[in-house]
Amino acid sequence: MTGLEKETQTSAERLETFRRVPFVRRLSTKLLLLTVVFVLVAEILIFIPSVAAFRLRWLEEKLGTVAAVGAVLVQGGPATLPRAVQDDVLEAIGVQAIAVRDGGISRLLVVTEVPPEVDEHIAVSEVGWVDALSGAADTLLWGGERLLRVYGRVGESDKQFELVMTDAGLRSAMLVYARNIALLSLLISLLTAALVFIAINRLMIGPIRGLRRSMLHFARAPDDPTRIIRPTGRRDELGVAEHELANLQTQLQKTLSEQKHLADLGLAVSKINHDMRNILASAQLLSDRLATLKDPTVQAVAPKLVRAIGRAVSYTGGVLAYGRTQEPTPQRRRVRLRQLVDEVFGLLGMDGAGIDFVNDVDAGFEVDADSEQLHRILSNLSRNAVEAMAADRETAVVRRLTISAERTGSISRILVTDTGPGLPQKARENLFAAFRGSARSGGTGLGLAIASELVKAHGGTLELVESVGGRTVFVITIPDQPLRLDVARSTLRRPA
């Protein structure tokens, strides 16, 4: 097998794996059928009136022939023609009787032996289009053995001629005509459909297939720049679509490569961070030992060193945790909020010397949440508030942290309010953005980001609704989770 053969084979295989649209579902098949149907409908709309017109024309011609014969007969008078000749004349023209009407007087020119009884009267020049259509249908469907009386003026003549005939001849002429027209219509509609099909295939379906192929090709290796679609330069909607696809693919590729860099960087950071934490841990041990020495200089410096290293350790710990964790989906239960807030405050008690903790939640208040995660959310918010208020050196200011809650329908709102100095500009600009929002030394800028992520996992929102000097309010909004009826039903057994 030559190299070329191998290559064509693999590319054919690749094409094979593109999902093929079955023939009946193809756009081109649908279009083909629709075109045939539409053209046929149009042809039928033309077909019926044209058959009706044919019928009238046929009758007019017949009347014309009758008029020509009649004109000759009028000259001679009825008595001049023997019976046999009269029959021959009628036979030749295909009618049963001929009459002329002149100045209000009707005169029978020739007639077969039995004067016929007429079924239908047609004034050829006065037939309206409704009558023409219904008459044509009538003749086609039920005609063949009826007698018609046809009359009217022919050309400029002042005489009106009349004829009586069976409609058998008319009907067979109409049938031939209708068959020809129908065949022609079918031919035209097939031809049109074929042309439309070819045109649409070339103009639309082909390019759409091209777009699709390009998407699939790109999807296989989105980081390969040669796989971005090259617009063909057409100016119609498909051209625009090609351009937009190209833009999209370029954008996607850029984002992908950025993400990859970020991921690499993140990996590097977490490695460095990990080692750093080990180094810091040993430094912490040493500094703890150092703090036990009695030397006054050491005693003055050591506590600061211990605190600094402690902060560094918790920083690296926080970053590592953030890098690693994919927060689990909340295991939601009914949680007594008042109790939870008490626990949170209890853990904060140590740090928050001189701060009032007010648990303003009603004893019966319940919230539908993962209690562990809600605990973390409230801890993060409370700790921030405590840190902000503790940093305020003035002794006279009120330091109070209040947590309250309210419920509207199935939505719980938990308010975390403090009397601290409010969020600094930097924190406000990067609210809830990981690593960016920290405005204090030793802060990671992760607390609010994590809290917000956890609230979102509950289908809720975390918002900063107010932050001025003296009053900062964060609101957690959590909707109760809807009851899954199907699950609830399947776990219930029907009563026997």
Ligand SMILES: Nc1ncnc2c1ncn2[C@@H]1O[C@H](COP(=O)(O)OP(=O)(O)O)[C@@H](O)[C@H]1O
């Ligand atoms: N209640 C608050 N009062 C004042 N500032 C706050 C409050 N909550 C958060 N902040 C500010 O927002 C910043 C970001 O908070 P956070 O995301 O928890 O990160 P970190 O606490 O690690 O700095 C904090 O550094 C602080 O400046």
Ligand SMILES: [Mg+2]
């Ligand atoms: Mg924090």
